[in-house]
Amino acid sequence: MTWVTGADGSPYGVTNLPYGVFRRNGGPSRIGVRIGSWVFDLAAAEAAELVLAAGTLCRPVLNDFMALGRPQWTAVRQRLTELLTDPAHRAAVEPLLVPLADVELLLPIEVADYVDFYSSEHHAANVGQIFRPGQPPLLPNWKHLPIGYHGRAGTVVVSGTPVTRPTGQRASAEGPVTGPSVRLDIEAEVGFVVGVPSALGDRVSVDDFAEHVFGVVLVNDWSARDIQAWEYQPLGPFLGKSFATSVSAWVTPLDALSDAFVPAPDQDPPVVDYLRDVPHLGLDLRLAVEWNGDQVSEPPFATMYWTPAQQLAHLTVNGASLRTGDLYASGTVSGPDRGQVGSFLELSWGGAEPVKVGDESRTFLNDGDTVTITATAPGPDGTTIALGEVSGTVRPAR
Amino acid sequence: MTWVTGADGSPYGVTNLPYGVFRRNGGPSRIGVRIGSWVFDLAAAEAAELVLAAGTLCRPVLNDFMALGRPQWTAVRQRLTELLTDPAHRAAVEPLLVPLADVELLLPIEVADYVDFYSSEHHAANVGQIFRPGQPPLLPNWKHLPIGYHGRAGTVVVSGTPVTRPTGQRASAEGPVTGPSVRLDIEAEVGFVVGVPSALGDRVSVDDFAEHVFGVVLVNDWSARDIQAWEYQPLGPFLGKSFATSVSAWVTPLDALSDAFVPAPDQDPPVVDYLRDVPHLGLDLRLAVEWNGDQVSEPPFATMYWTPAQQLAHLTVNGASLRTGDLYASGTVSGPDRGQVGSFLELSWGGAEPVKVGDESRTFLNDGDTVTITATAPGPDGTTIALGEVSGTVRPAR
Numbered sequence: 167m168t169w170v171t172g173a174d175g176s177p178y179g180v181t182n183l184p185y186g187v188f189r190r191n192g193g194p195s196r197i198g199v200r201i202g203s204w205v206f207d208l209a210a211a212e213a214a215e216l217v218l219a220a221g222t223l224c225r226p227v228l229n230d231f232m233a234l235g236r237p238q239w240t241a242v243r244q245r246l247t248e249l250l251t252d253p254a255h256r257a258a259v260e261p262l263l264v265p266l267a268d269v270e271l272l273l274p275i276e277v278a279d280y281v282d283f284y285s286s287e288h289h290a291a292n293v294g295q296i297f298r299p300g301q302p303p304l305l306p307n308w309k310h311l312p313i314g315y316h317g318r319a320g321t322v323v324v325s326g327t328p329v330t331r332p333t334g335q336r337a338s339a340e341g342p343v344t345g346p347s348v349r350l351d352i353e354a355e356v357g358f359v360v361g362v363p364s365a366l367g368d369r370v371s372v373d374d375f376a377e378h379v380f381g382v383v384l385v386n387d388w389s390a391r392d393i394q395a396w397e398y399q400p401l402g403p404f405l406g407k408s409f410a411t412s413v414s415a416w417v418t419p420l421d422a423l424s425d426a427f428v429p430a431p432d433q434d435p436p437v438v439d440y441l442r443d444v445p446h447l448g449l450d451l452r453l454a455v456e457w458n459g460d461q462v463s464e465p466p467f468a469t470m471y472w473t474p475a476q477q478l479a480h481l482t483v484n485g486a487s488l489r490t491g492d493l494y495a496s497g498t499v500s501g502p503d504r505g506q507v508g509s510f511l512e513l514s515w516g517g518a519e520p521v522k523v524g525d526e527s528r529t530f531l532n533d534g535d536t537v538t539i540t541a542t543a544p545g546p547d548g549t550t551i552a553l554g555e556v557s558g559t560v561r562p563a564r
Numbered sequence: 565m566t567w568v569t570g571a572d573g574s575p576y577g578v579t580n581l582p583y584g585v586f587r588r589n590g591g592p593s594r595i596g597v598r599i600g601s602w603v604f605d606l607a608a609a610e611a612a613e614l615v616l617a618a619g620t621l622c623r624p625v626l627n628d629f630m631a632l633g634r635p636q637w638t639a640v641r642q643r644l645t646e647l648l649t650d651p652a653h654r655a656a657v658e659p660l661l662v663p664l665a666d667v668e669l670l671l672p673i674e675v676a677d678y679v680d681f682y683s684s685e686h687h688a689a690n691v692g693q694i695f696r697p698g699q700p701p702l703l704p705n706w707k708h709l710p711i712g713y714h715g716r717a718g719t720v721v722v723s724g725t726p727v728t729r730p731t732g733q734r735a736s737a738e739g740p741v742t743g744p745s746v747r748l749d750i751e752a753e754v755g756f757v758v759g760v761p762s763a764l765g766d767r768v769s770v771d772d773f774a775e776h777v778f779g780v781v782l783v784n785d786w787s788a789r790d791i792q793a794w795e796y797q798p799l800g801p802f803l804g805k806s807f808a809t810s811v812s813a814w815v816t817p818l819d820a821l822s823d824a825f826v827p828a829p830d831q832d833p834p835v836v837d838y839l840r841d842v843p844h845l846g847l848d849l850r851l852a853v854e855w856n857g858d859q860v861s862e863p864p865f866a867t868m869y870w871t872p873a874q875q876l877a878h879l880t881v882n883g884a885s886l887r888t889g890d891l892y893a894s895g896t897v898s899g900p901d902r903g904q905v906g907s908f909l910e911l912s913w914g915g916a917e918p919v920k921v922g923d924e925s926r927t928f929l930n931d932g933d934t935v936t937i938t939a940t941a942p943g944p945d946g947t948t949i950a951l952g953e954v955s956g957t958v959r960p961a962r
Contacts, residue, residue, distance in 0.1 A: 279718045284799060305797050310740045311733050315799040316714040316806070320677045320887045321764060330765040332882035335709050335836060342708045344836045344881075366719060366808070367728040367962060393882065399703050401682060401713040402800020408714070409882040410764070438733060438742045483742075484730035484791065484807040485962070489718045564765060564883070 168250045170263065173202030177552035180250050181545045183243060184416035184554060185228055185381070188269040195226035195272055200416055200554075201250055204263040211262055216255070217245045227276045228417060232361030232380040233490040239361070239380060243421050271415035273324040274383075275359055278491035280322055280411065281481060282355070282387055283314040285472035287431070289500035289508060296516040309435060312472035312480050314494070317387070318408035322493065325415050325556040329388055331533060331563040332409040336392035346563035347390035349517065350531040353498040354455050354465050354508035354539045355385040358474050359417055360492035367485040372443035375475035376420055378488060384414040384453075384539050384556040385495045391511055391530070413493070416554035418543075423551075426450045426543040430473045440483050443475045449543065451553065453499055455508065456538040457523045465499035465508040467541070533562045566648045568661065571600030575950035578648050579943045581641060582814035582952060583626055583779070586667040593624035593670055598814055598952075599648055602661040609660055614653070615643045625674045626815060630759030630778040631888040637759070637778060641819050669813035671722040672781075673757055676889035678720055678809065679879060680753070680785060681712040683870035685829070687898035687906060694914040707833060710870035710878050712892070715785070716806035720891065723813050723954045727786055729931060729961040730807040734790035744961035745788035745804075747915065748929040751896040752853050752863050752906035752937045753783040756872050757815055758890035765883040770841035773873035774818055776886060782812040782851070782937050782954040783893045789909055789928070811891070814952035821949075824848045824941040828871045838881050841873045847941065849951065851897055853906065854936040855921045863897035863906040865939070931960045 168180040178184070183199050185208075198205035212223040219242050222231035231242075249255045284290060287304070290313075294303035307313065323329075331350055335342045361380035364370050370378055387407060394406025430448035451467035472480075477494055498508040507513050513521055514529040521528055523535075531537070538557035545551035566578040576582070576598050586596050586603050596603035610621040617640050620629035629640075647653045682688060685702070688711075692701035705711065721727075729748055733740045759778035762768050768776055785805060792804025828846035849865035870878075875892055896906040905911050911919055912927040919926055921933075929935070936955040943949035 279716050281802075307735075307740075307794055307797065311795060313795065313799055313802075315802050316716055318677050318714055318884055319717065320890070321884050323764070330883050333767070334882045337705075341833075342705075342836065344838060366721070367959075369731070369962075390882070396705055397709060397711065398798070398800070399705065400796070400800070401711055402796070402798070404679075404711075404713050405878070405882040405884070408884045435739075438740065440742060480803070484732050484788070484803040485728050486716055486719050486803070486806045492718070564767075 168201065169253050169256050170201050170204060170250055176202045177542060177550055178202055179549055180247055181547055181549045182418070182422050182551040183246055184418045184422070185274065186416045187227060187272045187274045189272060190264065190269055197223050197225065197228060197231065199246055203266045205266055205269055206259065207262045207264055216249060216258060217242060228274050229276050229491050232359065235362050236377055239419060240421060243419060271324060271326070273322070274415060274417050276491050277319040277322045277493050278489035280317040280319040281314050281494040282317045282497060283312050283472065283477050283495065284497040285312050285470050285477065286497055286500045287471040288469065288502050289498040289512065292500060292507065292512045296511065312477050314477070314481070315402045317411060321408055322411045322413055325412055325558070327412060327558060328561045329410045329412070329558045330561045332390050332393065332405065333563050334390060334393035334405050335396055337396045342396065347392055349391035350560065351389045351391050351510045352537050353387035353389055354453050355387055355495040355498060356451060356467055357383040357385040357413060357493050357495040359383060360488050361490055363490050364482060364488040366487040368482070369485065370478055370482040370488065372441065372475040372479045375478050378478065379420060379474065381417040381419040382423065382553065383417055384541055384553055386412040386537065386539055386556045386558060387495060388412065412556050412558045414554040414556045418553050422545060423449060423543055425546050428468050431469065431471055433471065440479055441476050443473055446473060448473050451541045451543045453508070453539060453541045457528070458536055460523050462513060462521060462523065463505055463507055465506050466501040467499050469501045470496060470499065531560050533560050535560050566599065567651050567654050568599045568602060568648055574600045575940060575948055576600055577947055578645055579945055579947045580816070580820050580949040581644055582816045582820065583672065584814045585625055585670045585672045587670060588662065588667055595621050595623065595626060595629065597644055601664045603664055603667055604657065605660045605662055614647060614656060615640060626672050627674050627889045630757065633760050634775055637817060638819060641817060669722060669724070671720070672813060672815050674889050675717040675720045675891050676887035678715040678717040679712050679892040680715045680895060681710050681870065681875050681893065682895040683710050683868050683875065684895055684898045685869040686867060686900050687896040687910065690898060690905065690910045694909065707831070710875050712875070712879070713800045715809060719806055720809045720811055723810055723956070725810060725956060726959045727808045727810070727956045728959045730788050730791065730803065731961050732788060732791035732803050733794055735794045740794065745790055747789035748958065749787045749789050749908045750935050751785035751787055752851050753785055753893040753896060754849060754865055755781040755783040755811060755891050755893040757781060758886050759888055761888050762880060762886040764885040766880070767883065768876055768880040768886065770839065770873040770877045773876050776876065777818060777872065779815040779817040780821065780951065781815055782939055782951055784810040784935065784937055784954045784956060785893060786810065810954050810956045812952035812954045816951050820943060821847060821941055823944050826866050829867065829869055831869065838877055839874045841871055844871060846871050849939045849941045851906070851937060851939045855926070856934055858921050860919060860921065861903055861905055861911060863904050864899040865897050867899045868894060868897065929958050931958050933958050
């Protein structure tokens with residue numbers, strides 16, 4: 167129970183408390199935590215010594231706070247809970263609550279490296295069937311390691327940022343042509359944000375996931391399928407992805423997701439030692455994809471084959487170091503049914519089966535289209551928490 | 565002619581003047597410029613108002629200086645030349661020269677995004693013949709666009725940093741096994757460092773290369789071929805590369821390379837509009853690869869099919885923004901002859917033809933091996949300039 171007006175019963179109640187960065191009237195960037203339809207100004211709270219985090223809450227992004235580590239993350243969360251539930255603090259805290267409607271939300275982290283995995287079996291199999299019909303849907307390595315690649319950290323943008331349709335080369339019967347992408351797509355994903363770094367040469371064990379990972383964002387990994395198809399052999403996706411990757415403004419701390427961990431799908435064949443996570447847990451995040459306001463899909467994150475702990479262990483098994491602000495995304499989240507897929511490539515089955523969006527028919531994205539991805543999860547104490555949203559509108563190519 | 569003792573006639577004479585970051589006795593990081601076997605302490609020089617660059621020479625990395633742009637880069641270089649050639653300045657400048665032997669060289673830039681291209685036709689064809697014998701050596705897209713992918717910026721390390729042999733999965737007849745890489749390789753490359761950023765959604769034209777690119781580093785893109793071979797389908801190299809990428813400590817400014825631009829190889833078929841660079845110029849950089857002190861190869865950068873201006877235009881044709889500190893590397897530099905290849909995969913033809921290194925026979929790297937890549941180029945006024953070195957010694961897997 168919180169004393170904050172309207173917050174109890176909301177999916178942004180006191181069991182959620184996601185972190186973000188906001189500003190008012192073009193002022194400086196400030197760290198805040200969301201409660202109901204308010205943002206609690208943590209820069210002001212730390213300045214007033216209502217909460218202490220070594221000054222890191224007065225910075226313009228979450229990175230320094232995230233670098234403090236789990237004991238401090240937990241202590242700050244406990245203190246925030248106390249401030250927002252004990253009516254004794256109301257007089258001090260209430261003036262620091264800013265209406266959400268009055269703020270602009272900014273990119274909450276400075277992204278160090280961005281890695282994108284490919285960890286949904288249903289998605290990988292769908293893509294295999296669409297592009298390699300008649301062949302085994304999964305490549306031989308897929309069940310032995312979480313396939314991933316590096317994306318462009320500098321073009322990670324916050325929800326709400328317009329996405330300009332990319333230009334590039336695509337194959338045609340007459341040879342390559344250059345022009346605006348004609349197969350612009352989304353990928354609904356979940357991203358994990360690293361707080362605590364690791365040293366070059368060290369490996370992070372599956373057991374140390376929660377020591378390094380601060381929290382979760384929603385991700386839309388915009389994808390130009392025609393550019394990607396022409397460029398990706400042999401070194402993988404490049405310009406088909408690097409024009410924009412959108413993330414939610416709110417970073418949900420792992421502490422808010424303690425009731426969302428559920429057994430992940432069995433893995434057969436058995437995985438090699440460094441990927442063996444006991445318990446083998448995924449997250450029961452229920453995504454929803456809206457296309458121009460119509461809900462077109464409900465991707466279930468709990469169906470992901472590879473867990474975030476396995477992804478982190480894989481990412482570092484070669485001794486690659488982690489930095490604060492590293493972001494790794496799950497890959498497109500697709501469940502077994504057509505109504506559960508996380509890309510329009512799958513929803514329209516490679517463009518062959520248009521879908522109804524409002525009164526129109528669609529395969530890939532038109533200029534002016536808006537896609538919004540949201541998610542909910544079981545929260546502490548029987549609550550349901552929301553993970554913000556990642557939204558973007560397509561602008562015409564320049 | 566410089567008044568600096570021993571610098572005239574050296575490949576680090578006054579026509580070179582590469583930038584770096586150094587420290588003495590574990591002290592703070594300082595920007596310096598190399599002249600002969602000295603480092604001119606530019607932090608001290610700017611503090612003494614001998615040279616002015618908006619305070620950016622007092623920072624711990626080159627990024628803020630690189631963000632100033634070409635007019636300021638040129639003005640600072642002209643001023644440094646004046647200080648180091650006019651004997652009237654000797655009394656003021658000489659106390660700021662530090663013997664190179666007394667300093668530790670550090671990573672000169674904070675790397676934003678790291679992109680690696682694949683732009684040597686000889687290298688791509690060699691790799692094709694080794695891995696796909698009997699098939700066309702180049703994939704259909706190769707001559708239409710400069711193939712590239714994103715690497716891990718957080719594991720870019722400065723020359724001299726030991727490289728720990730990575731552990732990972734590789735394929736075997738009995739299925740995947742995990743262990744230290746048994747095919748650890750190098751890739752001799754040239755890297756281009758972006759100074760001036762671009763806005764999201766904008767494209768950088770081939771004509772604007774010199775407005776954005778500050779200078780050049782040598783790169784060793786260490787590669788675990790066995791890890792790479794198992795993981796790279798379908799999303800490209802990941803852990804086979806991400807454990808370490810070494811760069812030279814010295815960033816050679818483009819202004820020092822004005823006499824090194826030479827016509828690049830003809831491109832057939834003709835390239836699409838946004839890749840058409842007139843004049844089509846590469847750089848006459850002559851690399852040398854030493855393996856435990858034995859020179860084993862002399863890769864000629866002038867043979868690269870795609871030019872750095874084309875790479876930059878391609879990188880941004882989809883609207884991807886540039887940040888100060890972005891680093892893009894050429895891909896392995898290989899000439900037409902076996903003695904000109906930039907990887908040991910090629911030198912040993914896939915491991916089938918061991919090479920003599922000292923008194924020993926080698927295919928890939930053993931623990932304790934040291935690889936050093938150097939380069940020279942025609943400098944201004946008939947001089948020859950050196951581009952520093954990128955060196956690393958292999959440590960056993962942990």
